[in-house]
Amino acid sequence: MAFEQPNTMSTGYSQVVPVNKVIRNTFMLLALTLSFSAVTAVGSMMLGLERMNIFVFLIGAYGLLFLTHKTQNSIWGLVSAFAFTGFMGLTIGPVVSSYLSIPGGGQTVFTALAGTAAIFFALTGYALVSKKDFSFLSGFLFAGFIILMGAMIVGMFTEIAGLSLMISAGFALFACAAILFEVSQIVHGGQQNYIVATVSLYLSVYNLFMSLLHLTGALGDD
Template identity: 50%
Template sequence: MASNQYAVAQQTAGALATNKVLRNTYLLLSMTLLFSGATAGVSMAMNLPHPGMILTLVGYFGLLFLTNALRNSIWGLAAVFALTGFMGLTLGPILSQYIQAFANGSQLVLTAFGGTGAIFLGLSGYAVTTKKDFSFLGGFIFVGIMVAFLAGLAAALFSMPVLSLVVSGAFILLMSGLILWETSQIIHGGETNYIMATVSLFVAIFNLFLSLLHILAAVAGQER
């Protein structure tokens, strides 16, 4: 009897901890998305130039490393906002470029934004309600991201538009898988740090949005 009560208490404590991580993750994710959107808006309003591929990668991976190092302290929150704010600053010039290059640029951006929101809500809602274990996707996603990242660099360096579109399509699938995987990790106790869970989901949403925007522009963009 006592052992059964102890087991129930453990399960209850585990469920409460999981719900807390999930709640904190979604709260922090909402705040970082708003902050990133604000910094992107500032970047567009000030007509800031894009920092370039090298500075973007150095800033991203540097702040990502800093966030990971500080993930268990209060400074981890500051690092998360620094990372997502920086990503917003780099996003602003990209959005300005689409809006200026295409007559329906604003529509493309809004469509990509709506599509990203619908995909995220649908996938995360599915993972939460079904509570399916998507841990098996972890290795495939990691390898896929590495391959797609390198292919994307090659497409940018050697101006290969077809390869660039293929990479965008691959990233849509990979980021969708990452959303399922990370949400599943939280639900099943594989991820207990809401700061790192937020970073993972934010990066998935960010890349999903850019990939959708790229494909939409190629398919439905009306060049000026």
């Protein structure tokens, strides 16, 4: 199955064709990158890798994300997208391992995974079928990102009770809004590059899963 780069059409029925191509290519690539990320996550678990240093994580994640955006219009964009999602999978493995090592941890991981899948398919299906324009969420997403980053920095240097749970809940809501926004952008022709769209949706799925994992674990006293 080959990926097709979308073309820009002007008016009429011809506009449906490139949009459908972007939708098809985006979800095809998303399925592949999620699968690859799962493989690297399992690999890191089998190797017994420890949690990554926060600064190494930030440099690796944002560096590969920047590279993906810079190469989005070439074949190297696909390569960097897989490198980015594979790297993120490596960071998931040690976290999942820590949950699996405690009583009830398997149920916690399964609940978070099932919840992530259910929410993602529900929001994606709604955005695709309803064709509503969720571009109004752009301001919320920008403000939410700034607030969440600030809260994370505060959390690194303070011990405020319940702050980590609030941050996880905030990231979960942020991820849901980002899914609606990105799918809406694709449907309405605002996003015509399936590589960028895939990475954006992948990040939303990643944030949603990690947030639900933390919240579910906390509610289950894990």
